[in-house]
Amino acid sequence: MSDPFTFQMLVNYLIIGAGLMALGTLGFLSRRNMIVMFLSAEMMLQGTALTLVAFGRYHGNWTGQIFTIVILTVAACEASIALALILILFNRKSSLDVTLWNEIREPGQPAIVEDPAEAEATEPVPGVESYPVLTPAGIEPEHQTWTVHRD
Amino acid sequence: MYTFEIVRAIAVIVLGATGTWLLLPHRHGRVKPAASNLAGAALSLIALILLATLWRAPSNLLNGVFFYAFGIAALAGGVLTVTSRNPIYSALWFAAVVLATSGLFLLSGAQFLAAGTIIVYAGAIIVTFLFVIMLAQREGRATYDRMARSPGRATLTCFLLFWTLLYALISVRSPHSDAAAEGDMQVRLVRASQILQSKQMVPTKGNASVVVRALSPTNKLPEAEPHASALGQHVAGLGGALYTDHLITVELAGSLLFVALIGALMLATPKPPVRPGSSSQPPV
Known part of the structure; x- marks a missing residue:
């Protein structure tokens, strides 16, 4: 490759890696959907991988890329375990909300109570989604549920 | 600035x-x-x-x-x-x-x-x-x-x-040091003379290429090692580094994937919940 990988280029790559890391942390801390939290964790791994590849290129050896291969492996393992966990947690509570699991918090900590009315209201979208909803009438037929349904 | x-x-x-x-x-x-x-x-x-x-x-x-x-x-x-x-x-x-x-x-x-x-x-x-x-x-x-x-x-x-x-x-400011590269070259010269002595090689052209091949490290990128073209460029070089210097890493990564596979299977398989008062023993 004709373009030498200078120290300035290394700093460029490290800045991007730091940005991805910070944004991933932000998503993991502030979002409540478990799937989005999982994606944020993967984004932090991407930032780290970018940093390692740039360091390896700057120092002229393969070690950074080999570290990144290990990160890819760990990310694949983490994805399988995390998605299995999300599946069983969803089966217990019928929701992807991570705040519902605050009953397993540390003893002595106050419970987090979320009021759904505080959520940002959805804007009415013109089209099928904004059609009026009819109230269900008649007798509800008997059906078996295998999960606990929240209202 | x-x-x-x-x-x-x-x-x-x-x-x-x-x-x-x-x-x-x-x-x-x-x-x-x-x-x-x-x-x-x-x-x-x-x-x-x-x-x-x-x-x-x-x-x-x-x-x-x-x-x-x-x-x-x-x-x-x-x-x-x-x-x-x-x-x-x-x-x-x-x-x-x-x-x-x-x-x-x-x-x-x-x-x-x-x-x-x-x-x-x-x-x-x-x-x-x-x-x-x-x-x-x-x-x-x-x-x-x-x-x-x-x-x-x-x-x-x-x-x-x-x-x-x-x-x-x-x-952070750009470091200026070429001392490491020079030290590396010194080490390689000493190692080359050791190889030549111990194998009692005659310095012919064929032997020289063998020694160069033996001395060029597997861990260097092709950009940093212009003489190591015999070792192969990008992906071949990565494979060389992965399967010589980092062989145990490959083994560990394989084991990790296997363990994660078993773990995910164990987690995701639906099981009846075990309650304190339940009389029936859970299947092992």
Whole structure:
């Protein structure tokens, strides 16, 4: 490759890696959907991988890329375990909300109570989604549920 | 020059934090005005462009264009992944982040990793999509996607982290040392004479190529080792380094994948819950 990988280029790559890391942390801390939290964790791994590849290129050896291969492996393992966990947690509570699991918090900590009315209201979208909803009438037929349904 | 960079970095942090905070879902129970979203997007964009002015352009024009495109795409995709209300959009923007990162891998000479990242994460993102369609869409527009958990404090923490890293990165100066390379060459000369003596080789041309081959380290990139073309260029060199210096790493990675496979199977298989009062023993 004709373009030498200078120290300035290394700093460029490290800045991007730091940005991805910070944004991933932000998503993991502030979002409540478990799937989005999982994606944020993967984004932090991407930032780290970018940093390692740039360091390896700057120092002229393969070690950074080999570290990144290990990160890819760990990310694949983490994805399988995390998605299995999300599946069983969803089966217990019928929701992807991570705040519902605050009953397993540390003893002595106050419970987090979320009021759904505080959520940002959805804007009415013109089209099928904004059609009026009819109230269900008649007798509800008997059906078996295998999960606990929240209202 | 240096203080100007610090000022720009502070502007990046302040504008980026404000913009991201405006973009995150808050808990006020009202429809968020479009002006607030627009202002957040504009502030984040300004912060991103200011951050791009902190980068030094590569000497090659084409490399520079692609570097700026991929870098800005990665960070913008990251902001949108975190702030999207719909998890499907989050997954799509995360795919954009992965593509941009693979482009940056290509630019920094990691061809195998660029391909590998796309292949691995394509599978991961498709599975995530399946999960979103299977689980999240059942609930429609869920409330928990529309109220973030303490967005102000989370934004403050993360942008403080970013500020720390950014300050460290722009204040560091380029080190000047060629002593390591010279020492490396000295070691190699000594090692070459040792090999020649112990094997009692006559320094002919064929023997010389054998010695050069034996001395060239497996761990060096082809850019850093212009004489090691016999060892193979990029992907072959990576394979050489992976299966000589890091053989145990490969074994460990394989075992880790196997253990994770078993763990995921054990977790995801539906089992009847074990309750304290239940009489029947759970199946082992």
